[in-house]
Amino acid sequence: MKVTNIDILLSILSSLACLSFSLVVARFAHELLYLPHGFQAFYLIFVFMVAFIAITLLLLYGLRLFCPLREGNYILKSDTHSLVWKLLGYFYVAHLWPLINANLVPVNVRAVAYRLLGAKIGRGVMIGGKVLEPSLVEIGDYSMLGEDSILTAHTVVGNKVDLGKIVVGRDVTIGGTAVILPDVHIGDSAIVAPGAVVKKGTRIGPGEIWGGVPARKIGVIGERGREGGMERQRDGEMERGGER
Template identity: 30%
Template sequence: MKNNERFDVLSTKSEKSGVSGVVESLLRRFRTVGFILLLSPIALIYVFCMGLAFSPGVMLFQWVQELTAHSHTILKGISLGFSMALGWVMYGLSIIFIVPTVNKLLPLKVAPLRASWFSLSVIPWYYHNALTYLVRYTFLDFITPTPLNILFFKMMGMKIGKGSMINTSNVSDPCLIEIGDYVTIGGSATMMAHYGMKGILIIDKLVIKDKATIGLKASLFGDVVVGEGATIKPNDVLLPKTRIPDREKDAA
């Protein structure tokens, strides 16, 4: 859909043709039920990813339990406690690889778009972010910033140049974020390649060029370009369509 094209976000009729148009029209007419049906597989995907990631820890716990079955209560408790703690670490190291693999296997590709929230074209976006948040809210903070969080974001499709550091887990739409070489992302900064307005979801790339610095708790949205060597101050907000020139921040 073109940026200057207007449409009724409350319309129950799809602009698409064929089967996809029928499905989307039903989705818009029965929004709550429709989205439950289309997004409910996310719950099954969560169960699969988390179950697989927990499996090494569960096996370790069972092994320690059998090994200490006839040990003193104190020794047994300490051993099982350590096995549970190590099992959680094993979960985290597993989930950061399992989720990107599932993300790649899903036949859903996120691309820049401008559409109603209630349309089939936004479904891949929901799934991609749901998977990202699974890792974000269960383990990612504990490996930020390390090479492991960089690796996770790369596997989720984010383009990250050499020598860059991301000191935040507040990231959405990683597959549409591009970070150049030697970029520093400050702690608790928020990066997302989307925004919403007037009932419309807009998904567009967020680009941060070489040697830029993003300050603590700054917020960057979709359709933003930060120039080479630019510095964004802590708590700054870069709204959509913002263009920061190279090496300096232009307030205008």
């Protein structure tokens, strides 16, 4: 992936703007409230971090509002769409490290953080992994993403990036370390096994179980129960026939 001088300049200017704003807020907080010796430093660090994350989220909201990511295949150059996609990635990695990469946010609260980043997430969703390009991701109610799982709405090959929406239905379970690639739709109550890699463009039906690398259908929820019930029914019929 080619990184241009414009990318570097935009990254530096964005970081300087966020740092300057956060320092001004921290200075104002210092003048507004002075705590006993030893507590003031922790107070100012906390204010600085909150201000830094807040201004970053505000910049990200502005980028999503005026230059939203669109699905498709793009050549990474100096056009607006490429610059915005790379700048968004820079913000996620460099500015929002505590929210995304450090696992400091509890699993049951990460859905709130990703909503602030543009993801459409339903109620009761548990996220133990990472969601990249949140604005291209939808997750239905009560779904669960296992530890270190990754939902990435992009793939990069050479100097080309492919962006595709990821749609996860209700009550879906995605196992730990599983990887979901762009343009994947997962139906309600489906299961993706731990460590599976669901390749681009896959459609997983409701209640299906997928696993492997690349992932393929390995079962349907309730299938074993139905097979076991039929076997028990046959055994019962054979026993009754033997008694006669």
